[in-house]
Amino acid sequence: MNVAVTQAEVLVVGGGSAGATAAIRAQQDLPPGRVVLLEKAHLKRSGAIAIGMDGLNNAIVPGHATPEQYVKEITTANDGIVDQRAVLAYATRSFEMLQQLDRWGVKFQKTESGDFDVKKVHHQGRYVLPMPEGYDLKKILTRLIKRAGVQVHNRFAATRVLLDRGRVAGVIGVDVRTGEVSVIRAKAVILCCGASGRLGLPASGYLYGTYENPSNAGDGYSMAYHAGAELTGIECFQINPLIKDYNGPACAYVTGPLGGHTVNARGDRFIQSDYWSGQMMLEFYRELHSSNGPVYLKLTHLAPETLAEIERVLHRTERPSRGRFHLGRGHEYCADSVEMHISEIGLCSGHSASGVWVNERGETSVPGLYAAGDMACVPHNYLLGALTYGQICAENALVYAAQAEPPVNESDLDDQVATERARILAPLSRPRGVPHHQYEYKVRRLVNDYLQPPKTANRMTVGLEYFERLRGELEEVGATDPHELMRVAECGFIRDCAEMAARASLFRTESRWGLYHHRLDYPEPNDAEWFVHVNLKKGPDGEMLLSKRPIEEYVVPMTRDELSGYQGLRVRGAAENGALEGTVP
């Protein structure tokens, strides 16, 4: 067996937003080529935002908000279950990141006097900064990575973290074009692999019609888990309000500041704030399943020039094919309200709180392993959080790498490589096996059947049996080329995430975060027992271990009223007509 080995000081896995700033920052302090960046797609169109973003959802701009106000907002939005120090680290450093992006040439919306043009979308503060020409962001980051001298491997799918006595030693994976398995040895590894976006199945039934970029299949969640890292808040699913059938946001963040808003079929508003939180999603869900449903984004009252501005942004950034989707359906913003629905479930700390446990230095619970972006649990961290935490991780990874000792147990590392190489390549021995898309469809259909909120122990227990059975069925899936090898590896990641989602959701016997963890068998929050993080990790015998982790004392104190500030999101007087509460749909 001959497996090529690349040596690196710091290894970044994933070249999206977090991975980009991590690699750029780490390379600043090292000789050229000592930072390796692995990207499963190609750097120029990778990550969650292949086409760029239309705005920053959580910019903390002096004069508009303070870091402390932001920490309060996110603590409230996440029903108190946050490590405030991690949120505060983002809050205090993100304006510096924003200014850096501005200097790099990212175009933000500014007022006539040249200040950042911050809009209000959140329940309490003002944090939304439009970037109508956000399609430049990927180009700018790609150029900076190349200029910095980072060693980039595109089309490389990392599959496992290599360990030496429980500490990071590198990563193994496969080139998805050549099928060559290779190893990158590194003193520190920063996982920036994005969300677990191919978990639930979209209502359209199209496997790749997911809200998240489908290249984000939960790779990082699974790799961190198998490396022994703790994950947290996995039961706090990501569910987003999207255009019905089309996997783009209807986009309250773009249309809201211009006068668009969410209404029910009667044309009435029913939520006070369009900011995406579990509480908002629960009201959205209730309205959708009541006699007041469906739910719409109302734009028909806006002036033609306002609609033109909305189209200019929405049809050019983030999900630019939405224009042709509407055209195909024969719908126009001026005449038709946009029918909305809820997305499939996913895991993503960028929007909710499900991710790998990290502290304010971006450290996971495995020495030398860092995580940033959608896969790392800093709740509601979004794009600017990914960019900021990429830098934070890089700075701390550099310090760690400088004093890290070389691995001592080389033969054990060789064993890990041999075992993983065989596992990666096994599907090629079954070219006529079950096709990956059928396996994936099955897992994700079962995720919808048994895990989609509202949750019950009975359903999730049945689902868990199927996810365990699917572990064995993965051995039947075949591949005929390197691309399919990548897909089969992703099938394993998706199955792992499904099992984690079921176990964490079963463990927390209360309801919290609105729809994200709404349990019909425990419909109320229970602060006495569950004002804690639920953490999950791989046990010594390979079983999933769950535990409660106390919430660290808040650094920004919260009053009782502040903590429950997101509970009253239903517009006063907006009746709940025939809501399905108490039944399993």
Add this chain to the structure above:
Amino acid sequence: MSNLEDREVAKAADALRVGNAQTVRVYDVPVVVDLAKCITGCRICIDSCPVDCLAVNPETKKAHMRHDECWYCLACEIDCPKDAITVKIPFLVR
């Protein structure tokens, strides 16, 4: 009747262990490449695709959608220097 039951018992057992059968069917996919405009040897769209669904068609030597895994993000269409690509919304979504 008992013969049919015996047969079912045998077939149910066989179904657990027989190998796999295959099918071949060419069908409509979202990424449409204009072969007259597409440049032989250019791989820009193939590099752009975040889900790696494009490849060179060995028969035409031009780009084509090899895997039915499109996110209709338009990266290939936007990045194509010859405007040779049109992305349709997948049938299940449109």
